[in-house]
Amino acid sequence: MLVLLIYLNVFACVTLPFFCVCVCVWGQMTSQAGAEILVEKVGNAGVITLNRPKALNALNMNMIRLMYPQLKKWETDKETDIVIVKGAGGKAFCAGGDIRAVTEAGKIGDPLAKNFFREEYILNNTIGTCPNLGVGLSVHGRFRVATEKTLFAMPETAIGLFPDVGGGYFLPRLQGQLGLFLALTGFRLKGRDVQRAGVASHFVESQKIAALEKELVDLKTPSIEDVSRVLDSYQKRSSLDAEKPFVLEQHIDVIDKLFQSNSVEGIVHNLKTDGSPFAQKQAETLAKMSPTSLKITFKQLQAGGTMSLQEVLVMEYRLSQACMVYAIYFFCVCLVLVDKDHSPKWSPSTLKEVSEQSVEDCFSSLGDRDLKL
Template identity: 60%
Template sequence: MNATLFSVRLRPKHFHRLHVVLQHIGMATHSGSEAEILLEKAGCAGVITLNRPKALNALNLSMIQLIYPQIKVWEEDPKTFVIIIKGTGGKAFCAGGDIRAVTDAGKAGQRLAQDFFREEYILNNAIGLFPDVGGGYFLPRLSGKLGCYLALTGFRLKGRDVQRAGVATHFVESEKVPALEKELTSLKSPSKEDVADVLSSYHTKSKIDQGKPFILDEHMDKINSLFSANSVEDIVENLKKDGSSFALQQLETLKKMSPTSLKMTFRQLKEGVSMTLQDVLTMEYRLSQACMRGHDFYEGVRAVLIDKDQNPKWKPALLEEVTDEDLESCFKSLGSNDLKL
């Protein structure tokens, strides 16, 4: 079993209250090699392994519905102090959500389109969506306008740069992850500080790209300047006026994105900077359902994942055609259908 990335959490106190929770299923029923989720207890840790390597461990609703009940069990277990989440296959920790299943369900008007987003989220402006799963909380809290830049352009950070950007807390080389997992699971009644010390020691020992600057270092002044604006239209104007090679590259990138998603994302981050995490998640669920009601999500999935022509036809096609009324409807309360945490 090859883990490329994992998440560690200390005795979680608050978890997303799922809209649909399956009747509790014992860990023994998930132990087969064909199971999409493998659950086990190792020392002081509960270990969750995403086991869909051919699908790059993309999450589907049934996987989420197996993970949550087990987390609740471990939350109440006085002998479980750490939760480790990892993926098999060696290529990806998790590719996100099972977009095709959600797309098909949304087109058919099935509840999966509601339940999946209520229980887990996916990320991408290029397919007519927005930065979710708390993206509206952590992205606007990154240094300067880095979060806005990442959210609108979809620029991909890799390896140590994820930590340097402030998205991750530590960077550990892949070959050291098994040893790190073993050390974490061997801890005896660890405190938060004990876990942090172990993570920090492995972070320090990881030498890959240690001497290289942050990949966006040379562009941060322009990012902070050009993406400081009151609207997406203003950002576009800033890029046009700047005219540098970097600015023009970003302009071309934004032209490929869904105008609705760009405006939605910009407002999401603007509001999210002053919100609690719970309020951000409620906002993002509203946005997910707006995407399910609209056109661009389905068109983006068609163009990127199904037909793969990379030529989506957005509706509206231009930023100026996305009205304030359209945008407001995306953020409107869903009443009794709102996400409740």
């Protein structure tokens, strides 16, 4: 079985990269009113639709707990050869996690705040390591299709967190220092640029998605080569924005040079010393981010580049718990997302005040509470 993840208006927000979940009554369409996930079996294909359009299909705990056993079933089901995942509503594939719910739970000590990260990471591991599946959830799929409506970003340093659900795995594996740049600055990639950066595997115009889906569903016992051939053909027929250069094309060499450093302070120094408009803008962006998050994210990606996905998820679970303990996450996510203040007061307020020991402590083993995969 293969998993093809179709990004339609993807928003990779807050704690979770754009991400797919599914489950329902085995082998039939869910028609229950208000169902958060719809599953349809078409021949040997499973078609999954995230169905929370008013919430931009944001992931909640119920969806996580339903998806995991379904994927385990499909992993060994001989009658399911391919799974296609999409979002309902036309505005978003998935806007990440239901951060409002997690934030409110954390403020009152509800265990949801801890359980959400643990169970979501286990789900990520299932998608990223299953021999039949393919890199967070959708970014861990074997095939990842972006359209002109796709938006990808990892803005976690702006809310006191870090690019989790495997961000420490796939971001360091992008070209040069691009992954570190995206992680620290939260820079947004749109449309074809998501594929050019290597986050998506293919680009297909949104008007062709329905036909693409039908052709994939009609494949009989498809191989990786079969799916790749279909996707390649649709990409070749998608000329929209093909003449436009990659949004960061003229800056790639500069990013590789200025973001090559042994520390965040070194990167900031490089940006300020360079003095170009692009470098100045990135320096101003980093100055708005959580100093603690910047240092955690830097170390996370440095370490993740040589780790397996499983090792990265264990590391990131430790980081998620450290962020809650130090309250840098719940306090600032409330200001930025819930209260719409957009003016968090970071503590510590400067990079210099964030000690190396405090960062190191965030990566320490949790003992019996460590994530088990």
